[in-house]
Amino acid sequence: MANYTIRFGILGCADIARKVSRAILLSQNATLYAVGSRSIDKARKFAAENGFPATAKVYGSYEEVLDDPNVDAVYVPLPTCLHIKWAVLVAQKKKHVLCEKPVGLNVKEVDVILEACESNGVQFMDGTMWMHHPRTAKMREFLSDPQQFGELKTVNTCFTFAADRNFLENDIRVKPDLDALGALGDVGWYCIRGILWAADFELPKSVIALRNPVFNKAGVIISCGASLSWEDGKVASFHCSFLSNLTMDLTAVGTKGTLHLHDFIIPFEEKKASFVSAVESGFKELVTGWEPKPSEHTVMTDIPQEALMVKEFSRLVASIKNEGSKPEKKWPTLSRKTTLVLDAVKASIEKGFEAVEIVS
């Protein structure tokens, strides 16, 4: 097993890197090996506060993390606009890339990153944690069951949170030179991923942004939505915002079944998560109630979804390093598809809510 412990380097000391550091500690097949920050003091403080072992390397630059021959994989939690530079450099140094979402500012940037990973034979995965929760697999089973769920007809997702004044003025997610995609790149990423997930990653044919997107003074989206439509008649819609109470809904309706959950990205609790499913729902005589009623299903997990993410990423990296496997294409493909839809939403907003065709 020692051979399979993947040594992580982390670029920067972002808040989300604290959560992922803990995930690396919990993952069982990865270790916190190095952290680099433009300020070595910040890096030292980060390492001390986030469970790095005494032997961990603390660097005063990102480059030193990349140049350390013992680093197997690099977690990139930098602002979106820096991903293209740093993710590509990581790949060129033959280190595997775990990259925060959104992966790039547009699909062109994502393609540059994914190309760099592919040509250097390294694994790419984005930081969409909920994909790795066992609840997600359980829900996938339900959606894939022709007897229980049937054919998918519609999906609705919503991810909003009420950012405070400090966030709305200072967070990187409202800055055009940092996370320039704003709410669409941050919370909208999950809404889009949730829809694509429910559609088994079949891309929609076209996307139309909904009216009333909200921009901040710098022109960054802080609230928006879109409707998506597929060739076969499926439809979806989502709403994402920094201006409303924390809400995290996914509803998928098929010809035979319905899936509901209100915490699809971050489960209400860390070790257990639920979803509600309904199959061939109907009414009682005289429509005085439902028969059968929807039912709740709970899925337990020993380690949290972000640790399962690190574990799966590290398993793939170990397999490449030790067994000569090829990188798993599923993960970069999902990042790219999510970005394609995100680009289309942005383009539709820019074109005054015109329909934008998705070309993959």
Place this chain on the structure above:
Amino acid sequence: MANYTIRFGILGCADIARKVSRAILLSQNATLYAVGSRSIDKARKFAAENGFPATAKVYGSYEEVLDDPNVDAVYVPLPTCLHIKWAVLVAQKKKHVLCEKPVGLNVKEVDVILEACESNGVQFMDGTMWMHHPRTAKMREFLSDPQQFGELKTVNTCFTFAADRNFLENDIRVKPDLDALGALGDVGWYCIRGILWAADFELPKSVIALRNPVFNKAGVIISCGASLSWEDGKVASFHCSFLSNLTMDLTAVGTKGTLHLHDFIIPFEEKKASFVSAVESGFKELVTGWEPKPSEHTVMTDIPQEALMVKEFSRLVASIKNEGSKPEKKWPTLSRKTTLVLDAVKASIEKGFEAVEIVS
């Protein structure tokens, strides 16, 4: 109290009239007085099977119900295309009108009906039962609370059911000469009413139908959706369909709170109904869970929502008859607003998904 018992006449023997007959029996201030059908045998059978007292009048025509001087109020569960004729005749006979939804094929028809009611001094109410559930009042309190819910930002509603082959071929709701509005008039009515209710009945500025509406061979809508937008930035969307598993969602998100329910039109159970609310939701340290979590609230009701509807309608009628009150304008106003939005959705579909402005 005897003076206040409103004598109902029912036109036709529609399925929904069975439910409303029971509601009249349960209402405590109304009584089943007469039923008329083009077939007197059907009327007799209906009266016998639906708890009409032995003294009830059974007529072989609708006209006879209208001509019976003892009938105070008439319930009109006829196909939508017949509402304008019969609801107007009922009003002209100075009888109060409880009319199934959708009220008319368009707002022009609705205005003719409402005008007839107003000029004849009779109460009008449509048959949107969930408006009368005490849960609805409780949820309204929540949405109106600036500390708990704040300012409404977005609403999403969904009402679908999986119609069987017989329904899709023979039900009045798929026939262009009967309920010509199809799924939009039937299930879409509730989606629109739910959105307007959450918006405290402020009409949206514009409506855009979503792509991929489905029509049957006769050109009747059997699945569609729309997005709505308000001057102040609020947005909403809905999806309605006869082609997906029974689903009945309403989600309203405000700056401070969130409201969720999955049975907003027909509660899962008749005597108790729940909703989930969340106030100033946030995350635990490291975003490993929610704090506080949403909470469920249960509201009990002695008599079902449709009986509460009849009770409220009959209370208003009694007040007009016995105290000389004016008809309550709230109910016709809500019917009209719902129809205005419905018309805009239909117009947007017809115009190839253009934005349609709402002019009230």
